[in-house]
Amino acid sequence: MTNHPTIQLPNHPTTQRLLEVKNLHKYFPIRKGFFRKTIGNVRAVDDVSFFVNEGETLGLVGESGCGKTTTARCILRALTPTSGEMLFRPKAGQTVDLAKLSRQGLRPLRPQMQMIFQDPYGSLNPRMTLFDIVGEPLLVNGMKNRKERTERVAEILRLVGLRPEYMQRYPHAFSGGQRQRIGIARALALHPRLVVADEPVSALDVSVQAQILNLLLELQKRLHLTYLFVAHNLSVVKHISDRVAVMYVGKIVETATTQALFNSPKHPYTAALLAAVPVPDPRVRTGNVELKGEVPSPANPPSGCYFHPRCGYAVDICRVQAPVFREIVPSHFVSCHRADELKLQGIA
Amino acid sequence: MNSQTTPLLSVRNLKTHFFMDEGVVKAVDGVTFDVHPGQIFGIVGESGCGKSVTMKAVLRIVEPPGKIVNGEILLRRAKGNGSNGEVIDLATLAANGKRMRSIRGGEIALIPQEPMAAFSPVHTVGDQIIEAIMLHQTVSQRAARKIALQMFKDVGIPIPDQRLDEYAWQLSGGLRQRAIIAMALSCNPRLLIADEPTTAVDVTTQAQVLRLLRRLQEDRNAAIIFITHDLGVIAQMASYVMVMYLGLVMEEGPVDEIFHAPQHPYTQALLRSIPSVNSAPRVNLPTISGSIPHPFNKPRGCPFHPRCEKLIAGKCDARTPALQTVAEKQLVSCFLYHDVEVAS
Ligand SMILES: Nc1ncnc2c1ncn2[C@@H]1O[C@H](COP(=O)(O)OP(=O)(O)OP(=O)(O)O)[C@@H](O)[C@H]1O
Ligand SMILES: Nc1ncnc2c1ncn2[C@@H]1O[C@H](COP(=O)(O)OP(=O)(O)OP(=O)(O)O)[C@@H](O)[C@H]1O
Ligand code: SF4
Numbered sequence: 001m002t003n004h005p006t007i008q009l010p011n012h013p014t015t016q017r018l019l020e021v022k023n024l025h026k027y028f029p030i031r032k033g034f035f036r037k038t039i040g041n042v043r044a045v046d047d048v049s050f051f052v053n054e055g056e057t058l059g060l061v062g063e064s065g066c067g068k069t070t071t072a073r074c075i076l077r078a079l080t081p082t083s084g085e086m087l088f089r090p091k092a093g094q095t096v097d098l099a100k101l102s103r104q105g106l107r108p109l110r111p112q113m114q115m116i117f118q119d120p121y122g123s124l125n126p127r128m129t130l131f132d133i134v135g136e137p138l139l140v141n142g143m144k145n146r147k148e149r150t151e152r153v154a155e156i157l158r159l160v161g162l163r164p165e166y167m168q169r170y171p172h173a174f175s176g177g178q179r180q181r182i183g184i185a186r187a188l189a190l191h192p193r194l195v196v197a198d199e200p201v202s203a204l205d206v207s208v209q210a211q212i213l214n215l216l217l218e219l220q221k222r223l224h225l226t227y228l229f230v231a232h233n234l235s236v237v238k239h240i241s242d243r244v245a246v247m248y249v250g251k252i253v254e255t256a257t258t259q260a261l262f263n264s265p266k267h268p269y270t271a272a273l274l275a276a277v278p279v280p281d282p283r284v285r286t287g288n289v290e291l292k293g294e295v296p297s298p299a300n301p302p303s304g305c306y307f308h309p310r311c312g313y314a315v316d317i318c319r320v321q322a323p324v325f326r327e328i329v330p331s332h333f334v335s336c337h338r339a340d341e342l343k344l345q346g347i348a
Numbered sequence: 349m350n351s352q353t354t355p356l357l358s359v360r361n362l363k364t365h366f367f368m369d370e371g372v373v374k375a376v377d378g379v380t381f382d383v384h385p386g387q388i389f390g391i392v393g394e395s396g397c398g399k400s401v402t403m404k405a406v407l408r409i410v411e412p413p414g415k416i417v418n419g420e421i422l423l424r425r426a427k428g429n430g431s432n433g434e435v436i437d438l439a440t441l442a443a444n445g446k447r448m449r450s451i452r453g454g455e456i457a458l459i460p461q462e463p464m465a466a467f468s469p470v471h472t473v474g475d476q477i478i479e480a481i482m483l484h485q486t487v488s489q490r491a492a493r494k495i496a497l498q499m500f501k502d503v504g505i506p507i508p509d510q511r512l513d514e515y516a517w518q519l520s521g522g523l524r525q526r527a528i529i530a531m532a533l534s535c536n537p538r539l540l541i542a543d544e545p546t547t548a549v550d551v552t553t554q555a556q557v558l559r560l561l562r563r564l565q566e567d568r569n570a571a572i573i574f575i576t577h578d579l580g581v582i583a584q585m586a587s588y589v590m591v592m593y594l595g596l597v598m599e600e601g602p603v604d605e606i607f608h609a610p611q612h613p614y615t616q617a618l619l620r621s622i623p624s625v626n627s628a629p630r631v632n633l634p635t636i637s638g639s640i641p642h643p644f645n646k647p648r649g650c651p652f653h654p655r656c657e658k659l660i661a662g663k664c665d666a667r668t669p670a671l672q673t674v675a676e677k678q679l680v681s682c683f684l685y686h687d688v689e690v691a692s
């Protein structure tokens with residue numbers, strides 16, 4: 001299907017992989033006409049590979065439409081991938097490939113993988129009380145005893161910084177930040193191991209955003225959670241992540257530890273993104289390097305390296321051949337033909 | 349500094365309230381500021397603090413049940429065109445009268461917060477810009493199209509001739525934002541109000557738009573009122589900053605003072621609470637406790653007092669501090685620095 005070779009992931013004997021995604025593809029057909037004939041594909045996720053270790057946060061960044069949400073939804077099997085593997089290590093038993101499981105086979109794994117959404121307004125049912133919202137997953141998973149459920153809901157509410165006395169209230173009675181806490185409480189009800197958070201603080205006010213980020217960090221420590229944290233805000237991603245993956249037009253172009261990625265980016269796109277972030281200090285002038293042009297459509301990506309039409313370092317090979325995603329220094333993966341020779345500017 | 353020049357716009361004790369069935373929302377409740385020619389005047393504040401309503405009042409486009417209930421909006425008019433640089437109070441003009449219509453879109457242009465609101469979906473962007481140009485300048489249709497084309501070139505829209513004949517929804521987010529800027533600038537405004545011009549676009553497009561605005565301000569010496577809740581954007585763009593909270597000004601001053609010597613507890617807390625690409629990862633951020641109160645439940649006294657760590661009990665919760673000059677160039681409304689309260 002593609003000419004991109006499989007990446008070689010190194011073996012880390014000490015850290016445990018919780019999730020390993022290999023060559024994930026998700027194409028959406030573009031149909032036209034009376035017979036709904038497929039005339040092309042939106043390559044929303046186009047050969048993506050990464051892993052998440054137990055207890056860590058992997059940040060997934062990239063500009064609008066690059067495929068972050070589609071990747072997240074594939075992992076939770078809200079979408080069925082076109083191809084690829086998604087290896088998940090459950091609490092007990094053998095590693096399974098989430099891409100291959102049936103609905104039936106997925107059911108016992110669902111509680112272990114939960115999602116936190118961007119929109120704290122839209123993602124909560126306005127007709128359910130706090131008790132029902134947080135208690136529903138418990139009920140569905142067999143906690144029939146109401147008293148037991150009430151106790152567990154109270155415990156989770158306290159955990160996320162909400163008062164158990166509010167249990168009988170409806171979502172509209174809460175502020176944006178409180179609603180996001182409710183969403184987090186619901187996601188945590190079943191003791192998940194993997195939490196996929198899709199832009200969880202993007203809709204929040206600046207002063208409330210910090211409260212939620214702190215909460216997520218604290219919960220991770222206390223409950224040994226593993227996060228896949230999706231966002232477009234680089235400052236937020238830097239704040240919360242141990243490692244970061246950068247996506248561009250359906251592909252991951254670079255993955256590294258947070259430190260390495262921000263201090264010494266190896267991909268010209270990553271460097272351009274970092275340079276574009278306005279730093280909240282008037283004494284530091286940012287945004288001087290301009291990235292020209294626009295993000296191409298995933299329905300019609302460019303030849304060779306998808307970034308070549310905008311890349312200031314592109315040479316002939318970039319236009320014709322897709323670069324291989326490879327480990328250039330230990331734990332630092334990049335797909336750029338010139339990654340070895342380029343000296344790119346990071347953030348000190 | 350700009351304080352030597354005469355201000356282009358002086359807003360004095362502006363109040364704009366919304367009279368709802370449930371009660372009165374005092375969206376803007378006594379705001380005073382000056383904007384000087386050539387200045388980039390930044391307004392920051394969290395959602396609902398009254399940034400957009402302040403600007404809608406200046407442009408006299410506050411929608412009912414909203415009303416300007418107090419204050420002056422003094423605009424110093426350009427010389428020429430029968431005007432000799434006199435000062436008029438926009439608050440006294442008829443909102444849809446001839447004078448206000450010639451000022452709106454002419455001397456003062458707006459880049460609105462909702463990018464889709466800027467263009468009608470049933471006319472091409474070119475037709476709409478041409479119409480705007482012909483409304484404010486006595487030129488032929490053909491000459492207006494030439495101006496529009498030049499504007500599209502100036503803001504860096506590729507194949508501008510073709511783009512003029514497209515509809516707003518056919519343009520990508522970045523191109524649409526450029527077209528909006530082109531339209532706003534087509535009548536050579538002396539004051540451009542940019543209300544969150546980059547919130548809807550990605551960071552690389554944002555960098556392009558910010559560069560464009562900065563360049564236009566330098567080339568034309570227009571003043572820009574730049575509204576955002578992004579402290580990074582404000583630090584990079586503004587020369588002077590006003591911080592708002594719940595319809596009031598908490599602090600204002602030159603950008604360097606605001607970021608390096610903030611005085612108001614709200615400004616201080618806000619700056620501490622933002623993660624930055626320069627800060628250390630995975631450490632707890634200092635937060636502001638609680639959340640922004642609902643506009644119907646505005647606290648008595650200083651609007652920030654329920655969340656303030658430094659509150660003076662019996663004072664901050666009872667009386668509202670006025671905006672006063674404290675440091676050399678900074679103005680702060682906080683009882684930690686002075687005793688002057690808002691006259692009731
Ligand atoms: N159901 C769908 N059918 C067709 N195309 C889709 C569908 N869902 C997503 N896409 C397309 O796939 C691409 C990736 O979308 P996705 O929502 O994953 O991006 P994202 O990185 O999450 O963007 P954002 O930052 O805007 O949330 C986009 O071009 C989008 O238009
Ligand atoms: N048409 C309206 N009717 C009633 N209340 C309104 C109306 N427009 C604005 N308000 C209220 O006025 C207050 C100030 O709103 P404004 O739009 O100025 O906020 P803002 O600072 O621009 O926020 P944001 O960052 O979200 O754009 C808010 O409480 C808002 O709910
Ligand atoms: S492969 Fe070429 S075009 Fe792509 S990022 Fe590297 S230098 Fe630029």
Ligand SMILES: [Mg+2]
Pocket residue numbers: 068069070
């Ligand atoms: Mg998304």
Ligand SMILES: [Mg+2]
Pocket residue numbers: 399400401461543
């Ligand atoms: Mg606004």
